[in-house]
Amino acid sequence: xxxxxxxxxxxxxxxxxxxxxxxxxxxxxxxxxxxxxxxxxxxxxxxxxxxxxxxxxxxxxxxxxxxxxxxxxxxxxxxxxxxxxxxxxxxxxxxxxxxxxxxxxxxxxxxxxxxxxxxxxxxxxxxxxxxxxxxxxxxxxxxxxxxxxxxxxxxxxxxxxxxxxxxxxxxxxxxxxxxxxxxxxxxxxxxxxxxxxxxxxxxxxxxxxxxxxxxxxxxxxxxxxxxxxxxxxxxxxxxxxxxxx
Amino acid sequence: xxxxxxxxxxxxxxxxxxxxxxxxxxxxxxxxxxxxxxxxxxxxxxxxxxxxxxxxxxxxxxxxxxxxxxxxxxxxxxxxxxxxxxxxxxxxxxxxxxxxxxxxxxxxxxxxxxxxxxxxxxxxxxxxxxxxxxxxxxxxxxxxxxxxxxxxxxxxxxxxxxxxxxxxxxxxxxxxxxxxxxxxxxxxxxxxxxxxxxxxxxxxxxxxxxxxxxxxxxxxxxxxxxxxxxxxxxxxxxxxxxxxxxxxxxxxxxxxxxxxxxxxxxxxxxxxxxxxxxxxxxxxxxxxxxxxxxxxxxx
Numbered sequence: 001x002x003x004x005x006x007x008x009x010x011x012x013x014x015x016x017x018x019x020x021x022x023x024x025x026x027x028x029x030x031x032x033x034x035x036x037x038x039x040x041x042x043x044x045x046x047x048x049x050x051x052x053x054x055x056x057x058x059x060x061x062x063x064x065x066x067x068x069x070x071x072x073x074x075x076x077x078x079x080x081x082x083x084x085x086x087x088x089x090x091x092x093x094x095x096x097x098x099x100x101x102x103x104x105x106x107x108x109x110x111x112x113x114x115x116x117x118x119x120x121x122x123x124x125x126x127x128x129x130x131x132x133x134x135x136x137x138x139x140x141x142x143x144x145x146x147x148x149x150x151x152x153x154x155x156x157x158x159x160x161x162x163x164x165x166x167x168x169x170x171x172x173x174x175x176x177x178x179x180x181x182x183x184x185x186x187x188x189x190x191x192x193x194x195x196x197x198x199x200x201x202x203x204x205x206x207x208x209x210x211x212x213x214x215x216x217x218x219x220x221x222x223x224x225x226x227x228x229x230x231x232x233x234x235x236x237x238x239x240x241x242x243x244x245x
Numbered sequence: 246x247x248x249x250x251x252x253x254x255x256x257x258x259x260x261x262x263x264x265x266x267x268x269x270x271x272x273x274x275x276x277x278x279x280x281x282x283x284x285x286x287x288x289x290x291x292x293x294x295x296x297x298x299x300x301x302x303x304x305x306x307x308x309x310x311x312x313x314x315x316x317x318x319x320x321x322x323x324x325x326x327x328x329x330x331x332x333x334x335x336x337x338x339x340x341x342x343x344x345x346x347x348x349x350x351x352x353x354x355x356x357x358x359x360x361x362x363x364x365x366x367x368x369x370x371x372x373x374x375x376x377x378x379x380x381x382x383x384x385x386x387x388x389x390x391x392x393x394x395x396x397x398x399x400x401x402x403x404x405x406x407x408x409x410x411x412x413x414x415x416x417x418x419x420x421x422x423x424x425x426x427x428x429x430x431x432x433x434x435x436x437x438x439x440x441x442x443x444x445x446x447x448x449x450x451x452x453x454x455x456x457x458x459x460x461x462x463x464x465x466x467x468x469x470x471x472x473x474x475x476x477x478x479x480x481x482x483x484x485x486x487x488x489x490x491x492x493x494x495x496x497x498x499x500x501x502x503x504x505x506x507x508x509x510x511x512x513x514x515x516x517x518x519x520x521x522x523x524x525x526x527x528x529x530x531x532x533x534x535x536x537x538x539x540x541x542x543x544x
Contacts, residue, residue: 066271128343
């Protein structure tokens with residue numbers, strides 16, 4: 001298991017968060033890898049929606065670089081526009097969203113805008129895209145991050161996409177992040193901050209938090225996640241072939 | 246009315262220095278030929294806007310035609326940062342507004358509907374619209390007069406000019422497209438003028454065979470030019486595939502100023518027009534992309 005590339009292990013771990021029959025709003029990269037893998041293993045009835053307005057997507061021929069790339073549209077069951085799919089999101093019709101970012105903090109806030117200060121950035125990044133909108137509006141938010149301690153902060157430099165917040169219920173927004181998945185572990189946000197709820201196959205509790213500045217509690221239901229099955233690994237080999245190269 | 250024209254005339258007659266420009270193309274049908282012509286003609290002080298941008302925004306920033314950008318995402322999709330954008334922000338030489346893809350679409354939708362704002366639940370948490378961080382956008386809120394819910398007022402954005410590339414049009418400007426739309430027609434129909442390039446002109450009889458594919462009606466089109474391959478290196482559904490290699494090449498070359506200048510010379514300044522650009526890309530490459538096109542067909 002440890003021999004697999006990080007991106008594959010991350011996708012395998014995150015795919016476990018998706019249930020058959022759900023409607024899933026997907027970003028490019030680790031999120032689309034995980035959603036595609038789920039659809040081709042444990043959740044064949046997963047509906048993939050991209051912000052470009054593509055519904056029922058199945059980008060199996062080539063990993064898409066853009067949410068508007070040819071493979072996103074290729075086997076889709078519906079092509080509408082961005083307004084329509086963001087409307088579905090705001091109306092609470094989308095079950096789950098997957099996001100990644102440059103930085104994450106203990107409350108599940110995500111940063112994809114700047115490293116450093118907003119006005120004098122060390123590195124200016126790409127900005128929100130649809131990430132802020134998904135983080136605010138989706139019923140269940142899953143965060144995917146490779147285990148890179150520099151990217152796990154007490155407080156992100158800039159909150160592009162909001163995590164947990166006391167103000168969410170007043171604003172009639174859904175609760176926000178439910179889990180943070182790395183290739184080593186699953187963290188749950190149920191208790192109000194990220195808490196270690198599971199380790200991935202082949203990793204110990206020490207591995208799960210190695211190098212993190214976070215003071216991480218364990219959830220009462222903490223467990224080791226069972227090994228990935230033959231079907232999941234086969235799907236990873238066929239759907240995510242490009243990550244093996 | 247015949248609205249057909251040459252691409253150089255579209256830009257010369259209808260794009261003015263200082264204009265706010267909506268750049269169409271959400272990954273699909275990105276109007277590269279039109280924007281390269283804008284760069285060749287040396288337009289200045291443009292404000293560029295859209296939700297999720299393509300490398301075309303970064304190229305226009307690098308070429309010095311844009312003084313301001315209003316966007317949801319600005320980078321090289323799936324590959325990395327917008328290098329020219331990053332340098333300009335870090336040097337303080339560019340004005341910019343960070344929005345989100347949904348809020349940009351709502352800004353255009355409000356303008357399309359001719360109303361001053363649309364209410365939404367986004368942009369009330371986080372730092373994108375945070376009054377205590379100077380330089381971030383200001384978004385006012387409202388208490389719903391019916392339910393008292395707190396909502397963000399997403400202000401209308403009405404561009405002076407929209408740039409669109411599509412599959413086909415008749416000479417009067419009924420513009421047809423299939424495939425990914427994103428915010429292309431929300432943004433176009435929000436704009437005062439709409440400039441269009443198409444892969445080909447067709448007769449109006451052909452338009453009426455599939456009027457569902459018409460996305461811009463003739464009365465809204467300002468002018469239209471036939472420019473085959475006008476979206477390269479992006480793609481046109483059923484006509485040619487996306488030239489992903491070009492996006493990777495731009496990522497490598499635009500990492501420093503000299504590399505970006507080489508890129509601009511090779512693909513824009515050293516090409517007198519779009520035909521010269523296609524010669525520079527080469528017949529062989531174009532044939533490969535043509536073979537990669539999906540089998541879907543517009544009527």
